[in-house]
C-alpha cells in the first residue's frame with residue numbers, strides 16, 4: 001500500500017461547513033471595504049525575493065527566517081508572498097497608479113511564512129488588509145483604523161483592544177534610537193541572541209521581541225512619546241482626538257513598534273484575550289518611506305493587515321459555533337421511474353429558489369433519504385414514490401414541523417410556490 005500523503009506542516013485544509021464561516025467573513029470584508037471606498041487588488045503569489053528584502057527590511061523576522069525562497073528554473077530567486085504591502089506598492093508603482101492621486105486598495109488572500117506551527121500561527125495563513133496612499137495627514141490613519149475597528153465592532157467582539165503608538169519620523173527617530181541604545185547597551189549580554197545581533201542595526205526592533213529574556217528590559221525602555229518632534233506629536237495628538245470623536249476606544253501602548261522597517265509615526269495593533277498567546281489579530285501603521293525605498297515617488301501611505309484565521313477564532317470564542325439553520329430542499333425519489341420524473345424538477349427548482357436543492361441518486365429507503373436530508377440541514381423534503389407518481393403529485397414535508405402537504409407534480413413553479421408558502 002502506498003503511504004498516505006498529508007498536507008504540509010503548518011497548512012490547513014478548509015472544507016464544509018467551516019468554509020461557510022470563511023465565506024461569511026469574506027462577504028462582510030468585501031462589503032465593508034466597498035463602503036469605505038476601497039477597491040480590491042490581487043497580486044502574484046510569488047515575487048522577486050529582492051522586493052521583500054527591500055520592502056520589509058533585512059533585520060525583520062520575516063526576511064531573516066520566515067521566507068519561502070526558491071530558485072526558479074531560470075535561476076532567479078523567488079519568494080512566496082510573506083506579506084502584502086510590498087507587493088501592493090510594487091504593483092501600484094509598476095502600473096503608475098500613484099500618478100493618478102491617492103489610492104485606496106484592499107486585499108484578501110494567503111501569505112506564506114516558515115514559522116513554528118501552533119494555534120493561530122501557520123505556514124500558510126490568510127490576511128485581509130488595506131493600503132491608503134497619498135495622504136500624509138492623520139485623517140487617513142483614522143480612516144484605516146476605523147475600517148479595522150468596524151470589522152471588530154460589527155462582529156460584536158467586545159474584548160478587543162486597540163493599541164496605538166507613534167514611532168516618529170526621520171527627525172525624531174535618531175534621538176529615540178540613541179535613547180534605546182543607551183537603555184539596552186548596559187544589558188547587552190542578558191538579551192536574546194536575536195536582540196544582541198539587532199541592537200546596533202535596529203534597536204527599535206528589540207521592542208518587538210517576543211523572547212522572555214528581553215521582556216524586563218523592554219518594559220523599562222523609554223517611550224517614544226518623550227522624544228517625539230513637534231510635527232509628529234501634532235499628528236499623533238490629532239489622531240487621538242479623531243479616535244475620541246469617532247468613539248473608537250484605544251490605549252496608547254509605547255511598546256508597539258511593528259515588524260516592518262519602513263513604519264513612520266502611527267503604529268497600531270488590535271489584540272484580543274480570546275486568542276491566547278497569539279493575541280494580535282491586526283497590525284498596521286503609517287509607512288511614508290516605503291514607496292520611495294522601492295524606487296518610486298515620495299508617497300505617504302498607511303494601512304493594516306488582519307489575520308483571517310485569528311479573526312475567525314475570535315468570532316468563535318465570542319459566539320461559539322453557530323448552529324446551522326435548516327435551509328433548502330432534499331428531493332427524494334423512490335425508484336427509477338420517480339427519479340426520472342424528479343430530476344428535471346430539481347434542476348428547475350435550482351433556478352427558482354434562492355436556497356440549496358439536494359438530491360441523492362441511489363436507490364434507498366425513504367428513511368435513508370431523510371437521514372441524508374438531515375445531514376444536509378435541509379428544511380424541506382420533496383418525496384416522490386410510485387403512489388405519488390400514479391396520483392400526479394409530490395409530497396412536500398416540512399422537516400422542522402413534520403407537516404406534509406401535496407403539490408401537483410407537473411410544474412416546478414407550483415412546488416416552489418408551495419415551499420414559499422410553507423416557510
Ligand code: ATP
Nearest residue numbers: 115120121122125259280281282283305306307310
Ligand atoms: P506575530 O507577532 O503574531 O508574529 P506579525 O507581527 O508577524 O505577528 P503581521 O506581519 O503584522 O504579523 O501580520 C498581521 C496579522 O497577520 C497578524 O496580527 C496575525 O493576525 C496574522 N498573521 C501573521 N502571521 C501569521 C501566521 N504565521 N499565522 C497566522 N496568522 C498570522
Ligand code: MG
Nearest residue numbers: 061062113259
Ligand atoms: Mg510574525
